Amino acid sequence: MAFRKEPPYTHGNQVKTAVVLVNLGTPDAPDAPALRRYLKQFLSDQRVVEIPRAIWWFILNCIIVPFRSGRSAAKYASVWMPEGSPLKVHTERQTALLRNVLAQRGHQLEVVCAMRYGQPALPDVLDRLKAEGCGRILVLPAYPQYSGTTTASIFDAVFQHYRKIRNVPELRLIRNYHDHQAYIAALRQSVEEYWALHGRPDKLVMSFHGVPKRTLLLGDPYHCECHKTARLLAQALGLGDDEYQVTFQSRFGKAEWLQPYTAPTLQQMAQQGVGRVDVMCPGFISDCLETLEEIAMEAKAEFLHAGGKEFHFIPCLNEAEVWGKGMAEIAEQHLAGWPTMSNPAARQDAALEAGISAERARKLSAPT
Ligand SMILES: C=CC1=C(C)c2cc3[nH]c(cc4nc(cc5[nH]c(cc1n2)c(C)c5CCC(=O)O)C(CCC(=O)O)=C4C)c(C)c3C=C
Ligand SMILES: [Fe+2]
Numbered sequence: 102m103a104f105r106k107e108p109p110y111t112h113g114n115q116v117k118t119a120v121v122l123v124n125l126g127t128p129d130a131p132d133a134p135a136l137r138r139y140l141k142q143f144l145s146d147q148r149v150v151e152i153p154r155a156i157w158w159f160i161l162n163c164i165i166v167p168f169r170s171g172r173s174a175a176k177y178a179s180v181w182m183p184e185g186s187p188l189k190v191h192t193e194r195q196t197a198l199l200r201n202v203l204a205q206r207g208h209q210l211e212v213v214c215a216m217r218y219g220q221p222a223l224p225d226v227l228d229r230l231k232a233e234g235c236g237r238i239l240v241l242p243a244y245p246q247y248s249g250t251t252t253a254s255i256f257d258a259v260f261q262h263y264r265k266i267r268n269v270p271e272l273r274l275i276r277n278y279h280d281h282q283a284y285i286a287a288l289r290q291s292v293e294e295y296w297a298l299h300g301r302p303d304k305l306v307m308s309f310h311g312v313p314k315r316t317l318l319l320g321d322p323y324h325c326e327c328h329k330t331a332r333l334l335a336q337a338l339g340l341g342d343d344e345y346q347v348t349f350q351s352r353f354g355k356a357e358w359l360q361p362y363t364a365p366t367l368q369q370m371a372q373q374g375v376g377r378v379d380v381m382c383p384g385f386i387s388d389c390l391e392t393l394e395e396i397a398m399e400a401k402a403e404f405l406h407a408g409g410k411e412f413h414f415i416p417c418l419n420e421a422e423v424w425g426k427g428m429a430e431i432a433e434q435h436l437a438g439w440p441t442m443s444n445p446a447a448r449q450d451a452a453l454e455a456g457i458s459a460e461r462a463r464k465l466s467a468p469t
């Protein structure tokens with residue numbers, strides 16, 4: 102196998118560290134050509150669709166791409182922001198937030214974002230970091246719950262990229278943070294703030310993106326991690342079992358996916374006399390088509406049509422300050438041992454913030 106051409110190794114270069122926030126990716130524009138490119142790349146990933154290649158090639162190229170692109174483009178158009186697709190806009194803002202919080206805590210590192218599908222493409226971002234001298238890379242997927250369909254696909258893309266590189270950086274991959282206290286605390290704060298402004302619902306629905314049921318039966322822990330997130334959040338909010346419900350949305354294709362499905366559950370709730378529901382999507386750290394259109398528009402209309410009185414969508418964590426700190430805490434745990442703090446004053450501040458005594462902080466900041 103041929104490796105990519107690299108400049109000759111030189112001695113004495115300072116090795117930099119980078120954190121890469123990787124999200125799913127999104128079309129470049131809310132139109133059919135952009136959707137065709139996006140859906141083709143996304144749905145050709147064998148981690149996402151496990152149907153035998155030849156059959157799937159036919160279904161994807163002759164049915165899904167031609168028929169879905171226009172419809173999906175119209176949905177994207179209904180949530181498109183002036184700066185672009187919500188998923189990309191929020192991911193970029195989260196990257197800036199994480200960069201600022203880590204810098205405030207005294208870390209010297211690059212913080213960038215990348216997309217598994219679409220732009221900025223993960224391989225291009227990894228190439229750029231290498232050219233900038235980053236010899237340590239921490240990959241932070243935008244998925245709190247691990248799934249073979251999402252997290253592992255990011256890992257595949259990273260490994261695939263470095264297969265062609267001779268001088269591979271030191272790599273760390275964050276597998277999940279579905280039960281991390283910083284993530285649960287950020288969710289709790291966002292719900293409590295929402296309820297302080299808008300009052301409380303009869304029922305809180307936590308709607309996660311679905312996956313085919315067979316992936317659960319074949320060992321994917323995603324379903325269990327979603328339930329654990331929901332249980333921990335309900336505990337943090339002090340909710341009883343009858344005050345919240347976990348559901349799964351965005352079913353794709355004819356096969357059975359994780360149940361209960363979000364839309365029919367909301368309709369049943371409306372028919373059973375649940376007056377107000379609040380829906381949140383803790384499987385997404387940023388708002389996107391699936392939250393803003395499928396939940397905040399479609400599911401809302403269906404719930405009200407079925408007789409529900411009030412429907413509230415609680416936004417994702419997006420750029421909440423508490424989530425900036427949460428992401429930083431998660432990243433810091435995985436950065437441990439890497440020399441990211443070269444500034445003694447910042448090191449002392451960070452140690453103080455972590456609750457370590459001033460004296461110990463001074464010792465820590467002494468040159469080593
Ligand atoms: C939160 C994690 C996600 C999992 C798990 C997931 C699995 C999964 N998705 C599809 C098919 C589609 N998903 C689409 C959009 C989409 N999916 C996620 C996240 C997860 N997907 C996000 C964040 C988004 C929104 C992207 C955006 O641009 O805002 C779409 C495209 C939209 C459409 O045309 O309806 C498809 C298709 C499968 C098949 C799958 C697991 C097997
Ligand atoms: Fe999806």
Ligand SMILES: [Fe+2]
Pocket residue numbers: 324325326328
């Ligand atoms: Fe489970």
